[in-house]
Amino acid sequence: MAQHPLLALEDTANPDPEEYLQAALRWHFSPETGSRLWLDLARRLDFDPVRDIRGYADLGRFPDIAEHLRDRPVEDLVPAGLVDEPVPAVFETGGTTGSPKRLIYTDRWVRRALEWKTAELRAAGFPEGEPWLVAMPSGPHAYGHTSRLQARALGSVLHTVDLDPRWVKKETAAGRRPDAYLTHLVDQLGHVIRTQRIAALTTTPPILTELLLHDALVDRLRASLRYLALAGAHLDDDTYDLIAGTLPDTVIQNIYGSTMVLTTARLRTPTAPPPAALYDGYPPFVVFAVVDPDTHRPVPYGQRGQVRMTHVSSGLFIPNNLERDSAIRAPAPEGGVGDALNSPQPLAAFDGEPVIQGVY
Amino acid sequence: MTTTGTLVELPLLTHRGTHTTRAHETVHAVDGAPLASLSLAPDLLLGQALAAQRRAAPLPAPERAARLAEAADRFLNDTLGGLTFPQHLALVRRVTGHNAPLSEELSRAVATAVAEAPARADRARPVGSLGSWREAAAGPGSGVWTRRGETLAAVLSGNTPTIQNGWLQALALGYRVAVRPSRREPFTAHRVVAALRAAGFRTTDAVCLPTGHAGAETLLRRADLGLVWGGDDVRARYGAEPTIKVGGPGRAKTLVTRGHHTRRTVASIAEAVTALSGAACVNTSAVLVEGDHAALAAALAAALTEEAAGRQTTDRHLGPRVNEATAEALLSQLRRAGAHPEIPLDRIATPHPEGGVVLGPAVLTVGDAHHPLVGGELPFPCVTVAPWAPADGIAPLRGSLVVTAHTEDEALIEALLHEPTVGNVHLGAPTSHGGPHLPHEGYLGAFLMRDKAVVALREEAVVAAR
Known part of the structure; x- marks a missing residue:
């Protein structure tokens, strides 16, 4: 059997976005290649996805499938066209807005994202070959898994501290502060920082905030740390200023992404300070839009709106995912698709449920 | 404090000096006019300030008293952060809504509270406790009045300028104080801390850090002791904490x-x-x-x-x-x-x-x-x-x-x-009758201080033991 056009296009250096989207729609909405979930949902659509969807701007016509990702068996999510490929990995969202959603990570996708990310880390001045400490969620969450692959690709020994964002959210929702848990995490980070010469660090803003109150650890980091990535929770600009003042010789990146699109955004200028940073998608695979929360129409450039993310690949089709974040809409790079984001931050509330931020 | 356009700029008064944040909030008069742009401290800064304050040793008690007396004078007479006392009064009156004579009386009472803080605090000292261990060691031994902690967070309300009086006693007793002023009336706390600094208190002795509700909680949790004012909600949240003293409601x-x-x-x-x-x-x-x-x-x-x-x-x-x-x-x-x-x-x-x-x-x-x-x-x-x-x-x-x-x-x-x-x-005196010699919600010193026995080994005691 000849390779499906979508799989061929996926491996092309710069596929044409419209051609790619059409191939993907045919893949996800054909009984031979599509997933049970999308084939079921297709029957309920009031349009024909293959015929009526002409571009990325039309993807807003699809329903938000978040609820199905919480409840459907994973087998229903896997496209039939991948039946002969290695079993995909399943990772889950943090569960910020309810019970977790499950996402399919195929080997193809993981390979592709790893290439992008290692290239970008190099461009940011990541200290290749030197020790990297990552305190991000592993277990059901993708971050711990992908950073292990990245460390291997960059030749860096990986030190990890695990964290359970769901426990923190539960505590916060119950009106308790996760102070004891934060202390527990920083104790573990401290042990690594005291005994290893950590050159790169990835963690959340609340954990780093706690860490930076320990002078001895700050002194060690100031001497060795060249790259710092903050992810998983909002980094406000004033906190960034303080961190930059504390670690003047460190490249600091704010990482913004979503498990729902299986990756974090591409920083247009890897070394730009976070308040000015622009976050791009990876068209044609991952595309962002900034829309009015009520009308779902794009807001004008320079204005704040709700972030909508789209993921289109052979493993997954997430056409219309409204994030729990807002951002300022910026133009995509020349020849790009969709929008770039500036200054993403949590929406005050989403879907009626208050958004709880914890250490994650 | 400098004025940009018509707005007074209220930077944070941090452990390192002054700091203007990108996040800020506009302070409005009761007539709706915008008066000031208030910087808001992020959690990291709150933590860093308290950590620096904990590391700093307090000034000696006599120096604290002398500088408090000087600060009271500067509060009334200096131009602080670009504002004279009359300009300051006008701002306070426009946000609190007190009438002119009362507003001035209350702001002048703050200056008095600054000057008298050591004496007022000392009224809470038990008759069985001395102020200094040296005095206790020189005699037959005694209780010595000792701080329960080193740092104090004061989360203030904005209904009266004299809400400052409590934390000033803590400062007089040697606490390093982090003040989170009311976001409705941040002017008085700002001016008091500015006056203290002008009078020679170090930046680590008192900081003025406006912040949101989450930040206020961060301060209360990170400081050794805390003062907070509020209604039933605040009492429900902090009332059971032995290290936090809740002021209000009154009723x-x-x-x-x-x-x-x-x-x-x-x-x-x-x-x-x-x-x-x-x-x-x-x-x-x-x-x-x-x-x-x-x-x-x-x-x-x-x-x-x-x-x-x-x-x-x-x-x-x-x-x-x-x-x-x-x-x-x-x-x-x-x-x-x-x-x-x-x-x-x-x-x-x-x-x-x-x-x-x-x-x-x-x-x-x-x-x-x-x-x-x-x-x-x-x-x-x-x-x-x-x-x-x-x-x-x-x-x-x-x-x-x-x-x-x-x-x-x-x-x-x-x-x-x-x-x-x-x-x-x-007994017949109005409920509103108060005075520096009267406890308000207890003497503050009873919350801030404890009594430790200090006894020196004396020659005659050794002889007696033989």
């Missing part, structure tokens, strides 16, 4: 027993209702009357109406000037309260020529000492009058910061003194 009440319906009593209650704009925790919010409570309510309404007459549109207005939305919310609450207004409710709100609405006085009567209004309080001169009988006992007086009793009944006075939920007992 001060006055009891009038038979034979005390005199003009003097009515005048005393009128003062208790209207002092401090009627917006303080010590203002009488309920009067319980043995006998004809309606007659006393009428007399009180007449006295208050007379007092307010001709003032409400001047700068000597009785009751606070508030913004229109607040006034409307409070009025509609009263309309729904199910009480008889002795002064028609449409007469208790007077639009003021400088903007905003002057509220009060309001007198309401209810038929039952356990009516919900008796247990409430509103931030303007507003009092509920209810009947009381000896059979009611002190039950309707529970949960009061101050109870004034107009009575000769000594058993009743004893019962009030021994009731745990009654803070202070005044």
Whole structure:
């Protein structure tokens, strides 16, 4: 059997976005290649996805499938066209807005994202070959898994501290502060920082905030740390200023992404300070839009709106995912698709449920 | 503080100096005019400030006292952050809504509190405790008054400038203090800390860090001890914490027993209702009357109406000037309260020529000492009058910061003194009567300090042991 056009296009250096989207729609909405979930949902659509969807701007016509990702068996999510490929990995969202959603990570996708990310880390001045400490969620969450692959690709020994964002959210929702848990995490980070010469660090803003109150650890980091990535929770600009003042010789990146699109955004200028940073998608695979929360129409450039993310690949089709974040809409790079984001931050509330931020 | 355009710039006063944040909030006058741009501290800065404060040793006690005296003078006479004292007064008055003479009196009282902080704090020292271990070691041994911690977070409310008085005592006792001012009235805390620094206190001795609710909680959790003011919600959140002292709510009440319906009593209650704009925790919010409570309510309404007459549109207005939305919310609450207004409710709100609405006085009567209004309080001169009988006992007086009793009944006075939920007992003096020599919600020193025995080994003791 000849390779499906979508799989061929996926491996092309710069596929044409419209051609790619059409191939993907045919893949996800054909009984031979599509997933049970999308084939079921297709029957309920009031349009024909293959015929009526002409571009990325039309993807807003699809329903938000978040609820199905919480409840459907994973087998229903896997496209039939991948039946002969290695079993995909399943990772889950943090569960910020309810019970977790499950996402399919195929080997193809993981390979592709790893290439992008290692290239970008190099461009940011990541200290290749030197020790990297990552305190991000592993277990059901993708971050711990992908950073292990990245460390291997960059030749860096990986030190990890695990964290359970769901426990923190539960505590916060119950009106308790996760102070004891934060202390527990920083104790573990401290042990690594005291005994290893950590050159790169990835963690959340609340954990780093706690860490930076320990002078001895700050002194060690100031001497060795060249790259710092903050992810998983909002980094406000004033906190960034303080961190930059504390670690003047460190490249600091704010990482913004979503498990729902299986990756974090591409920083247009890897070394730009976070308040000015622009976050791009990876068209044609991952595309962002900034829309009015009520009308779902794009807001004008320079204005704040709700972030909508789209993921289109052979493993997954997430056409219309409204994030729990807002951002300022910026133009995509020349020849790009969709929008770039500036200054993403949590929406005050989403879907009626208050958004709880914890250490994650 | 510098002015940009017409807005006063209020930077953070941090452990390292001053710092203007990208996040900021506009402080509005009660007439709606924007007055100041307030920097807001992120959590990391709050943590860094307290950590630096914990590392810093306090100045020696005599130096603290001398610098406090100097700071009081600078508070009144220096240009601080670009503002003279009269300019500062004008800003405070525009956000608190106090009338002009009261606003100035309260701000001057802050300066007095700065100067007198060491003496006021020392009033709480037990007779069995000395101020210095050297003194104890030189004698036969003694208790020594010792700080319970090193850092104090003060999360302030904005109803009166004198809310500063508590943390100033802590500073006098050697605490390093992180002040989170009210976001409605941040000017006084800012000026006090600026005056302290001008007088030679180091940046680590006192910081002024406006921040949101989450930040306020961060400060309270990270500091050794905390002071916080608020209503039932704040008490529910922090009341059980041994390291946090909660100020408020007040719900001060006055009891009038038979034979005390005199003009003097009515005048005393009128003062208790209207002092401090009627917006303080010590203002009488309920009067319980043995006998004809309606007659006393009428007399009180007449006295208050007379007092307010001709003032409400001047700068000597009785009751606070508030913004229109607040006034409307409070009025509609009263309309729904199910009480008889002795002064028609449409007469208790007077639009003021400088903007905003002057509220009060309001007198309401209810038929039952356990009516919900008796247990409430509103931030303007507003009092509920209810009947009381000896059979009611002190039950309707529970949960009061101050109870004034107009009575000769000594058993009743004893019962009030021994009731745990009654803070202070005044015998005829208005609930609003306070003074530097009186505890407010207890002496602050009782919360800030502990007593440790210090005994030196003495020659004669060694001889005796042999």
